[in-house]
Amino acid sequence: MVRVDTRAERRADPTGRFDELFRRLYPRLYDLSHRLLVDRWEAEDVVQEAFLRLVGAAVIDRPDQEVEAWLRRVCVNLGYNRLRGQRRGRERLERASAELPPGAVATERDDPLGSLLRLEQQALVHRALWTLPERQRTCLLLRHAGYTYAEIADTCELAVGSVGVLLARAERTFRDSYQRQQQGADHEVP
Amino acid sequence: MRCLEEGELRAWIDGAAADQAAVGAHVDGCAACQAVAEELRGNAELAAAATGVLAPARPLQAAKVEAARERVVAAARWPATHSSPAARPRRALASRSAARGWLAAAVTGVLALVLVATPAGRSAASGFLAQFRSQRFAVVTFDPSQAGDLAATLRQLGVVHGDLGGVEPAPVATPAAASRLVGFPVALPAAAALPSGVDPRPRIVVSPARQLRFTLDAAKVGRYLQAHGRSGASVPAGLDGATLVANVPAAALLEYVAADGSPRLVVGQSRELTASVQGTVTLEALREFLLDLPGLPPQTVRQLRAIGDWRDTLPLPVPADRIDWRSTTIHGVQGLLLGERNGLGSAVIWQRDGRIYGVAGLLRQASVRRVAESLD
Numbered sequence: 001m002v003r004v005d006t007r008a009e010r011r012a013d014p015t016g017r018f019d020e021l022f023r024r025l026y027p028r029l030y031d032l033s034h035r036l037l038v039d040r041w042e043a044e045d046v047v048q049e050a051f052l053r054l055v056g057a058a059v060i061d062r063p064d065q066e067v068e069a070w071l072r073r074v075c076v077n078l079g080y081n082r083l084r085g086q087r088r089g090r091e092r093l094e095r096a097s098a099e100l101p102p103g104a105v106a107t108e109r110d111d112p113l114g115s116l117l118r119l120e121q122q123a124l125v126h127r128a129l130w131t132l133p134e135r136q137r138t139c140l141l142l143r144h145a146g147y148t149y150a151e152i153a154d155t156c157e158l159a160v161g162s163v164g165v166l167l168a169r170a171e172r173t174f175r176d177s178y179q180r181q182q183q184g185a186d187h188e189v190p
Numbered sequence: 191m192r193c194l195e196e197g198e199l200r201a202w203i204d205g206a207a208a209d210q211a212a213v214g215a216h217v218d219g220c221a222a223c224q225a226v227a228e229e230l231r232g233n234a235e236l237a238a239a240a241t242g243v244l245a246p247a248r249p250l251q252a253a254k255v256e257a258a259r260e261r262v263v264a265a266a267r268w269p270a271t272h273s274s275p276a277a278r279p280r281r282a283l284a285s286r287s288a289a290r291g292w293l294a295a296a297v298t299g300v301l302a303l304v305l306v307a308t309p310a311g312r313s314a315a316s317g318f319l320a321q322f323r324s325q326r327f328a329v330v331t332f333d334p335s336q337a338g339d340l341a342a343t344l345r346q347l348g349v350v351h352g353d354l355g356g357v358e359p360a361p362v363a364t365p366a367a368a369s370r371l372v373g374f375p376v377a378l379p380a381a382a383a384l385p386s387g388v389d390p391r392p393r394i395v396v397s398p399a400r401q402l403r404f405t406l407d408a409a410k411v412g413r414y415l416q417a418h419g420r421s422g423a424s425v426p427a428g429l430d431g432a433t434l435v436a437n438v439p440a441a442a443l444l445e446y447v448a449a450d451g452s453p454r455l456v457v458g459q460s461r462e463l464t465a466s467v468q469g470t471v472t473l474e475a476l477r478e479f480l481l482d483l484p485g486l487p488p489q490t491v492r493q494l495r496a497i498g499d500w501r502d503t504l505p506l507p508v509p510a511d512r513i514d515w516r517s518t519t520i521h522g523v524q525g526l527l528l529g530e531r532n533g534l535g536s537a538v539i540w541q542r543d544g545r546i547y548g549v550a551g552l553l554r555q556a557s558v559r560r561v562a563e564s565l566d
Contacts, residue, residue: 015263022259027250035244043246048262055266121243128240144241149206161208165197171233178240 032145036079050074069154128178136170264450324463325502330493331510352402359395368442371396383564392444399440405433418484432469455551
């Protein structure tokens with residue numbers, strides 16, 4: 001089936017288009033926001049707020065690729081704003097760098113030990129990620145959430161050719177930092 | 191051909207180079223680029239594996255996506271040309287995380303979760319160190335910027351069993367079904383007392399009862415004391431292996447939503463929260479020992495020590511910069527009326543006949559109190 005994608009048709013059925021975009025994009029945007037915020041409710045809030053902003057925004061009449069990049073960008077920005085700007089932002093960032101990932105909650109009721117280990121693992125990964133410059137961190141998160149180079153470039157407003165450079169740097173810094181964190185964790189908990 | 195930029199090599203690894211074939215041909219014949227590519231591949235694999243743990247633990251169900259879509263559509267202001275809910279004025283998309291934080295915080299079983307699951311719960315948890323049975327509340331203020339993290343602190347002192355995070359409540363169809371699950375008749379507010387614009391049929395969910403166990407480990411406590419500059423301090427005999435057991439009761443939550451689907455009011459109820467200590471150490475000694483630990487905010491410790499009847503008083507951590515509270519009388523017993531300083535949310539909580547009740551909402555205190563008084 002061919003997706004409705006001409007400008008005239010998009011204008012003819014705006015709510016249908018919104019619904020279609022929502023159903024198609026929400027799960028992946030949720031996954032991306034969750035990776036950033038490590039909190040299911042915060043992630044849901046961020047994605048829903050992004051879609052709320054899409055209503056009435058001019059970008060909704062643009063081709064899918066542009067709408068998708070716009071939504072990703074809004075989700076990432078809202079996510080960072082939440083981590084930075086809120087009252088608890090400092091505490092969250094400190095937790096990200098010192099304790100647990102922001103808003104982390106154990107999720108596996110039947111396996112408390114497993115969920116505790118998962119929490120610790122999330123904390124460790126987040127601490128390592130937070131040693132990266134923001135753009136590199138975003139690139140890395142997008143890539144490993146499964147987005148293509150073109151999609152990453154659209155989201156971060158980069159040339160496609162720059163994505164590889166940023167990723168290579170981001171992953172190297174991440175590796176070093178992650179391994180340091182792991183050694184630190186091993187040292188702390190013998 | 192000159193050696194390649196690492197950005198090109200990185201893209202090539204993902205099949206995203208501008209000219210895959212040319213990069214591949216070069217790498218085949220260039221040991222230096224092969225080495226760089228190997229390193230980049232290893233870094234990429236590590237990043238992929240490590241960040242995988244940040245993804246949601248469970249896949250999103252289609253029904254959840256649909257519910258989210260309906261919420262957004264209801265909250266949105268559509269351009270006038272739209273046929274859909276155009277006339278409806280836009281309302282703020284009530285933040286579910288904020289609603290969760292505020293509505294849940296003041297409510298019954300969830301309240302108990304907050305006590306042990308929030309940063310402030312660290313201090314509150316010390317109130318459980320007894321054959322403890324919650325019968326009343328006492329406010330313990332804390333400074334959010336000073337609050338640490340309970341889970342992290344506890345892990346520095348011993349081993350935690352049980353889910354410190356929230357437990358997903360399960361929806362039930364009727365108040366009767368909820369009553370069976372919590373073990374007492376669930377009280378309902380009078381329809382007339384509900385704020386206007388609220389759907390009088392609540393969504394009913396029940397969070398299951400559960401047990402949290404925390405076992406002290408003398409070796410860890412020793413390290414903790416050492417790290418806080420008390421290397422000479424000894425760990426009292428009998429402390430090693432002493433286990434604090436907190437029984438968090440099942441809680442029924444009645445959630446009332448506005449026409450746009452945003453949460454407005456939550457009524458929660460549960461049995462009392464109990465806790466006990468297993469081991470040879472006396473309960474008071476254990477409480478005393480924990481309150482004496484370095485690294486706890488002194489002001490919080492002072493407030494906890496000031497609670498005379500600590501065996502039946504549940505400390506309620508309140509961020510003093512954000513929330514005002516006062517004592518009140520609800521259903522003939524003493525309760526607490528809490529209000530956010532920004533005027534958005536209010537809550538009232540009380541305990542009566544071995545049950546904890548809470549009403550919280552994005553409402554004025556008078557509205558919350560009216561709902562609370564109408565519970566029957």
